[in-house]
Amino acid sequence: MPKRVLTGTIVSDKTDKTVVVRVERRVKHPLYGKIIKRSKKYHAHDEGNEFKEGQIVRIEETAPISKLKTWRVLGAADAGAPKADADKKPAAKARSKKTPESANAEAEPAEA
DSSP, X not given: OOOOEEEEEEEEOOSTTEEEXXXXXXXXXXXXXXXXXXXXXXXXXXTTOOOOTTOEEEEXXXXXXXXXXXXXXXXXXXXTSOOGGGGSOOOOOOXXXXXXXXXXXXXXXXXX
8 A cells, every 4th residue: 555645834843853744625515515724733753853844844654752742754845846825816907096186187188
């Protein structure tokens, strides 16, 4: 059976050889239909203490390493993976509002 691989953000790297990774998933509410975020934290083995808080990493399921650790860090997520901010729409261009003075100037023809 293939091992599960998840992508998440490191929320803690305080313990030796262990990082805590928060994995977010988006699910549809069963009654209201709104898309909501659900997250879960996994303790993952980081042998070289090379990953720091805030990094996006991939973790893989393994045989139990300790009481809480059954995952290990594969490495940093590749740059091509979509980030949480990439899901948001780009900011709309600001429209220039005409002031009453400029509207009157355009309406009246210039005298020659």
